Amino acid sequence: MTRILLIDDEQRMLDLLTLYLKPHGYYCETASSGREALQKLNDQSFQLILLDIMMKDMNGFETCKHIRRNKNTPIIMVTARDQKQDILQGFRLGADDYITKPFDEDILLARMEVLIRRQEKRRTISTDGLDWNEENHQLLYKGSEINLTPKEFKLLGLLMQYPGRVFERDHLLELIWGHDSYTESRTIDSHVRNIRDKVRVFGFPIDGYLKTIWGVGYKWESTSNK
Amino acid sequence: MTRILLIDDEQRMLDLLTLYLKPHGYYCETASSGREALQKLNDQSFQLILLDIMMKDMNGFETCKHIRRNKNTPIIMVTARDQKQDILQGFRLGADDYITKPFDEDILLARMEVLIRRQEKRRTISTDGLDWNEENHQLLYKGSEINLTPKEFKLLGLLMQYPGRVFERDHLLELIWGHDSYTESRTIDSHVRNIRDKVRVFGFPIDGYLKTIWGVGYKWESTSNK
DNA sequence: TAATCTTTTCGAGAAATTATGAAGAAAAAG
DNA sequence: CTTTTTCTTCATAATTTCTCGAAAAGATTA
Structure with a gap:
């Protein structure tokens, strides 16, 4: 089972993504703050992280930076459409990809698979x-x-x-x-x-x-x- | 010097991309057909491939599939906007990312860097x-x-x-x-x-x-x- | 149900592997 | 060439894992 960590401070979004991903064989763990995410990353292992950039407390950029200090789990940023500077900043901080809200489910899945496939050459x-x-x-x-x-x-x-x-x-x-x-x-x-x-x-x-x-x-x- | 292979059957596009990328420290080799691309890939080594999907002769998908038989050099597809099925097909055939024409130069550069960075042995x-x-x-x-x-x-x-x-x-x-x-x-x-x-x-x-x-x-x- | 066979459970000794300490060999620096 | 540092090896202590027998529990057959 591929384990995904969803990070977003909107519960609705977490639910929506979980609902999207579950039928495709992904197990989703959720975190509604950067702090919670780092905690979970410390205790458990994940194959991919979906990270919302717009969060109140510790924002997505901070979270991304913190994660990259210890892990290189692939990170896909979730951003509002056409926030070009955000996207570039995310890449600089070590994100691997991004999608813009509202996103297409199939494209998201495809992007996720590319990142997961790459590191799962192992048996x-x-x-x-x-x-x-x-x-x-x-x-x-x-x-x-x-x-x-x-x-x-x-x-x-x-x-x-x-x-x-x-x-x-x-x-x-x-x-x-x-x-x-x-x-x-x-x-x-x-x-x-x-x-x-x-x-x-x-x-x-x-x-x-x-x-x-x-x-x-x-x-x-x-x-x-x- | 990072070596890029550009594949497109429009000469104008090849020139444009070369012009874009050169100032950022990339060396660009070009191929105007799938056949030519495979030839160059056989002779030389590249860190990244930019592949146009819409080509007359051997189209981008075919080319992508052929490349993946031998190499896992990262491939970024270049597609027309919103050709969702094309994009998904590209991912299935082993592409790593895509950009839609007309594309934003900075975003392209950022995506390229992500893929290149991942390949490099970290210092x-x-x-x-x-x-x-x-x-x-x-x-x-x-x-x-x-x-x-x-x-x-x-x-x-x-x-x-x-x-x-x-x-x-x-x-x-x-x-x-x-x-x-x-x-x-x-x-x-x-x-x-x-x-x-x-x-x-x-x-x-x-x-x-x-x-x-x-x-x-x-x-x-x-x-x-x- | 009784008789028989198989598996589970438990624990202690045997065996295997790793950690540690120390010393000599090899390489590099002075 | 001498001194210092690094590398390698070995003996032994400490730890972990493996193995096996015996008793208990469970399954099957008559």
């Missing part, structure tokens, strides 16, 4: 808010990091990569441990347990996904019947 | 008060200089350059020491240790950023949960 697998990312060696649930050990991480990644497919324990051993391992196949069970425990703590409905196939092995459920 | 990186500057080989924290040795400096810079990404020790060795080095991969650990020690003395919360990924390597944390 990620996502389900229901759970993102497994190989390059970052990270498992995120709704933007928060869940700490896994190397074996746990590989095991989960493998299962998620082939949703619906059942893996026998010996097969998992071969794929993750390698063919020259003397490890007992029951060791898998321990790792599965640890994964379940760790992920469950964060509120992800893991039992609806990581399933035991009795007498066979394990699989990652593709159709989430939680 | 300075800043996080949470820590500034890494390649040009003067300095690491500053809140203005005070932290003295690093060459290896330490390069290593830190590389990690900061790609926040979030995990590097294996052998990969770091290859990137910094070069492929023909006989250095043990554990040597990395020593350098990491020295970096941590030196930076910590100055009060920077290094342990929240320079992370050990157990069993894998090291990374610079992008979501700073200190």
Whole structure:
């Protein structure tokens, strides 16, 4: 799930954008001030930021500058039509793109995709808010990091990569441990347990996904019947 | 000198753009057909492509698609105003941005700069008060200089350059020491240790950023949960 | 329901990996 | 050439992860 941070001090606008974006598979987190946005950016991770320039408290420019001190998450500015100086100023402060209000939904989506696509060359697998990312060696649930050990991480990644497919324990051993391992196949069970425990703590409905196939092995459920 | 490739079948437009861009320090090469453009792209390297969509022979879309087969040089499409379908199609084929004719010179320049800036390896990186500057080989924290040795400096810079990404020790060795080095991969650990020690003395919360990924390597944390 | 088989749970020891401290080798500076 | 700095390696301490057995719980079959 691609996570977007919407920053605007008008609640109406936040609602509207959320409504726009949700059906296209984006999860939107909202912030109604620069301060709140920086807070959320500190706690969670996002693939894109939509930032309204016209805000009362800390304005969009200030916010943009602050964000760029620590992150290079792509930023699309939202401006009123033809505020050329604003647009230029935004670019100077590190914004990646802008759209003018009122904006065309399709164009916005296209621009968003360009920016997201560019940084998502890495391999990620996502389900229901759970993102497994190989390059970052990270498992995120709704933007928060869940700490896994190397074996746990590989095991989960493998299962998620082939949703619906059942893996026998010996097969998992071969794929993750390698063919020259003397490890007992029951060791898998321990790792599965640890994964379940760790992920469950964060509120992800893991039992609806990581399933035991009795007498066979394990699989990652593709159709989430939680 | 930043090299731009202009593609348009109207000579007048090519001249106009060249005239616009030259004073801003861009070198412009021109092509008046898709074929010619592909030829030039094959022989020379460019930092950016400006591509007119409305061309007689091989049109802009075709050209865009061909270019993307081999290169990911940023492409800005030039379209007539409000050809929404054209714009969306361009994005689908891998364009990075578009401008509508007649365009504003400053906005064009700003958009170009965004795309070019992103391509360039950054000479300075800043996080949470820590500034890494390649040009003067300095690491500053809140203005005070932290003295690093060459290896330490390069290593830190590389990690900061790609926040979030995990590097294996052998990969770091290859990137910094070069492929023909006989250095043990554990040597990395020593350098990491020295970096941590030196930076910590100055009060920077290094342990929240320079992370050990157990069993894998090291990374610079992008979501700073200190 | 009983018998049997499989999985889950738990915990402790084993194994693997990283951090640390220190010293010698190599390189650079004086 | 000498001194200083940087780089590399190694031993060992500290930490984290992995593994496996045994008991408990759960599923299946007769």
